[in-house]
Amino acid sequence: MTESATAENEAGTAQEAVQAPAGSSGHGLRRAVGVWGSFTWGYADVGADVYVALGLVMGAAQGGTNVAFLFAGMVYVCVGLAYTELAAAYPFAGGGQFYVLRGLGDLLGFAAGWAVLLDFTIDISLFALASVGYISFFFPVLRDTVDVSVLGLTFPQIQPLLIFAATLLVLFLAGLNIVGVRESSRFNEILGALDIISESSLLFFGFLFAFNGPLLLQQMTTAWPDPFHLAYGASLAIISFVGLESISQASQETVRPSTVVPRTSIGLILTVLIYALAFSNLGLAMLPWQTFAAHNADPVAWLASHVPLVGVIAGPYVAGLGATLVLISANAGVFGASRITYSMGRYRLLPSWFNYVHPRFRTPVRTILVFSGVALLELWGAGLSQNAFDTLGNMYAFGAASAYMLVFVSLLVLRVKDPWTPRPFRVPGNIRVGGAEGPPKALPVVGVLGFLGISSIFVMVVFTHEIGRIAGPAWIALGLVIYLFYRRRAGLPLFGSIHYDWSKEQLEVYRDAGEAEMAEELEENLQRRDRLLSGQSGRKK
Numbered sequence: 001m002t003e004s005a006t007a008e009n010e011a012g013t014a015q016e017a018v019q020a021p022a023g024s025s026g027h028g029l030r031r032a033v034g035v036w037g038s039f040t041w042g043y044a045d046v047g048a049d050v051y052v053a054l055g056l057v058m059g060a061a062q063g064g065t066n067v068a069f070l071f072a073g074m075v076y077v078c079v080g081l082a083y084t085e086l087a088a089a090y091p092f093a094g095g096g097q098f099y100v101l102r103g104l105g106d107l108l109g110f111a112a113g114w115a116v117l118l119d120f121t122i123d124i125s126l127f128a129l130a131s132v133g134y135i136s137f138f139f140p141v142l143r144d145t146v147d148v149s150v151l152g153l154t155f156p157q158i159q160p161l162l163i164f165a166a167t168l169l170v171l172f173l174a175g176l177n178i179v180g181v182r183e184s185s186r187f188n189e190i191l192g193a194l195d196i197i198s199e200s201s202l203l204f205f206g207f208l209f210a211f212n213g214p215l216l217l218q219q220m221t222t223a224w225p226d227p228f229h230l231a232y233g234a235s236l237a238i239i240s241f242v243g244l245e246s247i248s249q250a251s252q253e254t255v256r257p258s259t260v261v262p263r264t265s266i267g268l269i270l271t272v273l274i275y276a277l278a279f280s281n282l283g284l285a286m287l288p289w290q291t292f293a294a295h296n297a298d299p300v301a302w303l304a305s306h307v308p309l310v311g312v313i314a315g316p317y318v319a320g321l322g323a324t325l326v327l328i329s330a331n332a333g334v335f336g337a338s339r340i341t342y343s344m345g346r347y348r349l350l351p352s353w354f355n356y357v358h359p360r361f362r363t364p365v366r367t368i369l370v371f372s373g374v375a376l377l378e379l380w381g382a383g384l385s386q387n388a389f390d391t392l393g394n395m396y397a398f399g400a401a402s403a404y405m406l407v408f409v410s411l412l413v414l415r416v417k418d419p420w421t422p423r424p425f426r427v428p429g430n431i432r433v434g435g436a437e438g439p440p441k442a443l444p445v446v447g448v449l450g451f452l453g454i455s456s457i458f459v460m461v462v463f464t465h466e467i468g469r470i471a472g473p474a475w476i477a478l479g480l481v482i483y484l485f486y487r488r489r490a491g492l493p494l495f496g497s498i499h500y501d502w503s504k505e506q507l508e509v510y511r512d513a514g515e516a517e518m519a520e521e522l523e524e525n526l527q528r529r530d531r532l533l534s535g536q537s538g539r540k541k
Contacts, residue, residue: 043192043268048329049239050279051322052130054303055296056393057280058289061233063223065289066280068230072237073273075457078450079404081427082411084265085444088425090506091257091513094343095336096407101347103410103417105497107483110349112406113340114479117371118399118472120340123333124375125382126392128169130326132162133297133389137319143297148384155384162297163383167376169327174372177334178358178365195325199275202304202318206282209308216285223289231460235397237276238457258515262425279303296389298322334372341367348498351486394465398472401458408451416441420525421506422518439525 054065061068086099094101096116101109136142142165145157225233283292283303295302300322305315342364345355358365378395382388411427419439430442461468487494503526510519 043196043271048127048130048326049237049272050276051134051300051326052127052329052389053237053239053393054279054283055292055299056236056390057233058283058299059293059296059390060225060229060236062225062229062289063219063221063284064225064230065233065284066220066277068233069237069276069280071234072457073276075450075453077269077273078446078453079407080265080269081446082408082444082450084262085423085425085427086407086411086414087261087265088258089421089423091261091509091515092343093339094347095340096403096410097340097349098343098347099410099414100406101349102502103413104406106347106349106493107495107497108406109347110344110479110483111476112403113344113349114476114483115399115403115406115472117337117340117479118475119396119403120333120337121371121375122378122392122396122399124170124173124330124337124372125166125379126389126396127326127330127333128166128173128375129162129379129382129388129392130297131169131323131330132165134301134319134322134326135165136162137298137301138316157386158384159388160383163379163388166379169330170372170376170379173327173331173334174368176331177338177368178363179361192328195321195328196271198318198321202300202307202314203275203278203282205310205314206286206303206307207278209310210306211282211285213285216281219284219289228464232464235401235457235460235464236393238397238400238461239393257513258422258424258518296387333375334368337371337375338364338367341371347500348487348490348492349483351490391467394467395471396468397457397461397465398468399475401454401461402472402476404454405451405458408447408454411444411447412451415444418502420503420522420529422521422525424518439528 057068058065083096087095090099090102092098094113097109097113100112132142142161143159144161145159148155148158148160279300283289283299286303287306292299292302298319301315301319304318305311307314341350341354342357343355344350345352345367354367354370355364356366357363378392379388382391382395385391414421416433419441426442427444427446429445431445433441433443461472484494486492492498503522507519507522510516510522
């Protein structure tokens with residue numbers, strides 16, 4: 001789309017906007033992600049969970065760290081199953097934002113996308129910072145603190161070298177994603193394979209040589225946290241959730257998503273749940289929880305360095321391993337932020353300027369640059385606090401909890417509102433509801449439990465995260481101002497929704513993905529729907 005065409009579309013009427021999603025520039029997103037690429041996009045986020053969260057959760061949940069991870073893991077399983085069903089049925093760029101848009105309309109679709117966008121930009125800054133944190137295992141000078149005075153305000157114990165190095169990593173990843181998703185995906189695949197092998201080896205040697213059951217029980221009994229700190233730790237473990245968002249983000253660039261997405265999502269759910277529980281239990285069984293809180297920049301390297309016999313080698317190795325793993329998580333954050341804004345631009349939730357695709361690289365270059373810039377602002381702002389990791393983790397929790405609440409509601413609504421769409425994977429545990437006419441409608445019990453679980457985490461965030469309680473709503477309020485200003489300026493409904501021919505677009509996406517069987521099934525279902533509606537209309541007459 002040319003600049004002049006973009007301006008004309010934004011100034012057009014709501015009726016003109018109905019015709020097709022914005023940004024039909026002739027340059028679509030390229031399908032280049034296979035099974036392993038899809039898995040590592042998700043693993044890049046959730047695989048890095050324990051590398052970043054272990055120290056933060058230990059500092060909050062203390063002797064209850066394993067229970068905090070277990071509770072978050074149970075909710076994570078429900079979130080993962082919901083995303084698996086939705087991503088396989090609706091393989092569009094945008095992930096949770098798109099599912100909420102389909103199920104609940106434009107305004108809530110924007111709110112969900114904007115909340116997840118907060119998480120992805122924090123993902124970029126938090127994991128870039130964490131990568132430098134693990135590098136500081138070799139160069140402790142990076143953790144040196146200074147007192148900084150700006151405009152008469154004093155900020156004590158700032159780590160300027162850590163922030164500067166993380167800034168360089170964010171700029172590198174932005175450039176990598178501009179070049180293309182295939183190159184970026186290969187970067188994830190290579191490092192992801194190395195990390196999975198290495199994490200498994202570390203757990204094997206740790207449990208074999210260093211696991212101390214009495215110490216685990218002692219810390220769980222003598223250092224059990226009060227309810228406030230246990231809830232605080234469980235809400236910090238929400239970092240696990242965004243990885244599945246990354247898989248759904250890549251579904252429109254994935255080959256045969258109806259087959260690939262369920263396989264990779266289920267594999268990811270099990271892998272990450274096992275790793276999170278294993279590391280939290282091993283940590284409590286090896287070292288006092290206070291030492292992990294003191295090493296929140298490199299907690300897993302600290303753990304590895306204390307494994308008998310292999311610690312001298314394992315410590316430095318895992319430090320390098322952690323630096324690479326959290327770096328690919330930051331890379332997935334750049335990818336996810338760009339795909340959400342690409343989708344929001346296409347559906348007039350944000351100005352269509354955002355959905356411009358570079359004619360050579362076929363990547364959404366503008367969204368990559370803008371929201372990598374937002375990530376830098378978050379990084380620099382958090383860098384003025386005494387604990388940048390905890391500050392970013394606090395901000396992260398609000399966006400994730402609020403967005404996934406809306407995703408669960410959309411899962412339930414779309415089961416009733418859109419039963420005609422093929423669902424190659426369904427969330428297990430379904431109760432049939434509705435009448436005999438039309439396709440069977442089922443209420444997913446896991447979806448209801450997941451909504452209750454994520455709602456409880458949202459309540460924990462509101463009551464335990466002072467920064468998240470302030471910065472999260474402020475971010476949502478800023479987004480709503482931008483949304484309402486843009487929609488009014490473009491002549492689009494402020495609180496209503498633009499009508500799209502979803503079935504037509506869905507058929508095009510299925511065919512482009514090589515999903516001929518799903519396209520055929522959808523066409524047959526739509527014909528049945530039309531006959532059913534025609535019969536109902538005839539009976540009324």
